[in-house]
Amino acid sequence: MRGVVMESAGDVRVEDVADARIHKPTDAVIKLTAACICGSDLWPYRGAQPVDHQMMGHEYVGVVTEVGSDVKSVEPGDFVVGSFCLSDGTCEICTDGYPSRCVNGGFMSGAQAEYARVPLADGTLVKTPGQPDASLIPSLLAASDVLGTGWFGAVAAQAGPGKTVAVVGDGAVGLMAILAARQLGASRIIAMSRHASRQRLAREFGATDIVEERGDAGAEAIRKLTNGLGAHSVVEAVGTQESMMQAIHAARSGGSVGFVGVSHGVEIPGSELFGKEIHLFGGPAPVRLFLPDLIDRIWNHQIDPGKVFDLTLPLERAAEGYKAMDERRAIKVLLQP
Amino acid sequence: MRGVVMESAGDVRVEDVADARIHKPTDAVIKLTAACICGSDLWPYRGAQPVDHQMMGHEYVGVVTEVGSDVKSVEPGDFVVGSFCLSDGTCEICTDGYPSRCVNGGFMSGAQAEYARVPLADGTLVKTPGQPDASLIPSLLAASDVLGTGWFGAVAAQAGPGKTVAVVGDGAVGLMAILAARQLGASRIIAMSRHASRQRLAREFGATDIVEERGDAGAEAIRKLTNGLGAHSVVEAVGTQESMMQAIHAARSGGSVGFVGVSHGVEIPGSELFGKEIHLFGGPAPVRLFLPDLIDRIWNHQIDPGKVFDLTLPLERAAEGYKAMDERRAIKVLLQP
Structure with a gap:
């Protein structure tokens, strides 16, 4: 064969x-x-x-x-x-x-x-x-x-009715996480993307907002959209240090980060999770x-x-x-x- | 006054x-x-x-x-x-x-x-x-x-009926987490302690097992007690790098670590959380x-x-x-x- x-x-x-x-x-x-x-x-x-x-x-x-x-x-x-x-x-x-x-x-x-x-x-x-x-x-x-993994990211981030969900990563998994968040009933879905074609697909799958900024500027843009608080749920679908910190910083206190990007050299500061009471959960879906x-x-x-x-x-x-x-x-x- | x-x-x-x-x-x-x-x-x-x-x-x-x-x-x-x-x-x-x-x-x-x-x-x-x-x-x-914080540790670690709960730290908060795990219906509660007086109090509060080893040896001892898998729920009640890693290593795949020790310089490897699908949640109770x-x-x-x-x-x-x-x-x- x-x-x-x-x-x-x-x-x-x-x-x-x-x-x-x-x-x-x-x-x-x-x-x-x-x-x-x-x-x-x-x-x-x-x-x-x-x-x-x-x-x-x-x-x-x-x-x-x-x-x-x-x-x-x-x-x-x-x-x-x-x-x-x-x-x-x-x-x-x-x-x-x-x-x-x-x-x-x-x-x-x-x-x-x-x-x-x-x-x-x-x-x-x-x-x-x-x-x-x-x-x-x-x-x-x-x-x-790819769908199952994006779905897990949304579930791990506790996406659901009344929730604002942000998705870090506009690759296939991130796009599927948007579709999942929509299906799970999220009220607002923020795609973090700077590529026009992916932004279009993100909107098709259910994104209500697009944030083009990255890193702390991206997190700040999300706080501006959420009454200064940050997103309830953030899906991390990249796997780098930068994307993980962007996800943690985009979440509100008591929020959840679901991470499905395969971690490559990521070190998460315990004090940041502690200080914001972030729920963190991820892995192979x-x-x-x-x-x-x-x-x-x-x-x-x-x-x-x-x-x-x-x-x-x-x-x-x-x-x-x-x-x-x-x-x-x-x-x-x-x-x- | x-x-x-x-x-x-x-x-x-x-x-x-x-x-x-x-x-x-x-x-x-x-x-x-x-x-x-x-x-x-x-x-x-x-x-x-x-x-x-x-x-x-x-x-x-x-x-x-x-x-x-x-x-x-x-x-x-x-x-x-x-x-x-x-x-x-x-x-x-x-x-x-x-x-x-x-x-x-x-x-x-x-x-x-x-x-x-x-x-x-x-x-x-x-x-x-x-x-x-x-x-x-x-x-x-x-x-x-101290009780509220230990209680939160047990809740954050998802202690409950049918669960094996391990507690890292035999200070007042760790002891209260044992009491909480017992009240929440945990089936088995493992205190990690090498001090006789604290072991006694741990047993009074509901610990069913004591593990004296620390670090990876402690995690290995817990796997031996749990069919090679590790604890469902681990409460981290110290706040150091060593205690956090002991907690993560003591948890089974899909398990939960609730951390209430105030993080001091703790860096958590993303790949370990990802590889074991550990739920991590903690902060000021x-x-x-x-x-x-x-x-x-x-x-x-x-x-x-x-x-x-x-x-x-x-x-x-x-x-x-x-x-x-x-x-x-x-x-x-x-x-x-």
């Missing part, structure tokens, strides 16, 4: 790779209907993370072709969406509500391909109510990570928790997160997709196997 | 000071029934915080002697307990549930004295159901800060929120937090009390005006 391999930093190839197959009784194999490139795939692409002949891809939708003998919740022919985090769904951490930290779990890989092996299928995959219309595929694919609800909202055309894909390419041209995202010419790239 | 003044680091005196009186229509004046010395009073005492002829004391119970023209909830003759944080109870931050960050608030001072002025009386004081029996005074006094419930539990003899006072002195001997706490000969000192 064909699959995307990152040979080394910046060197993405589509090659013949070993066929996906069942290794354990809890595995499933799926035929990918669509896959995509994640912002986090750019870390190794840019050399910020080591990589050596690695199969890529952790966001996926497709049709089950084979299941291991222990798999009970899906069967060949089912259309499924899976979380980028693998989870057994039965350990104490999973049942506590944190499947992305499953004690037997891990991260999905190799989903930028024709077929993929999904370990821990029962705890990781969710089947859709039927075979989806082609128009729903991008949105279902988004649920696998427990997408599996949200999937049934997200699939339902997509199936009923309540949300259209698939709009976040602004470039679609055949799998064979994956390298172009990486380049477009690296150069910020594309927000998010969908790959068709 | 007589009051405690810290002239400079280590120099505590009891002097004639200006009488407490009404300055604003929202003030009350109370005659102190009891006051006490806080662990946080030791920061200036030890020279870790500047101090210059400062009136001391922010934990207090007493009888109202005079109220300003705007005060509606208490009147002369009422016995009251007050929060160490002043709050108007009406601003957006107060009504959000964060009175200790009131936009018009501040910190109580001058309560180690015969009388004290309490600003923002309506939002700060709570009257008891009647004149308390003398045996209840220490417990009601504890509610003003919103004691005013808890006071009605705490007073009720004390009034009904459901809890006896007053046991945390292991030395009682007349106000005139306050300097001895500071010395005893500084030398860790006393956990907490009650002063009788």
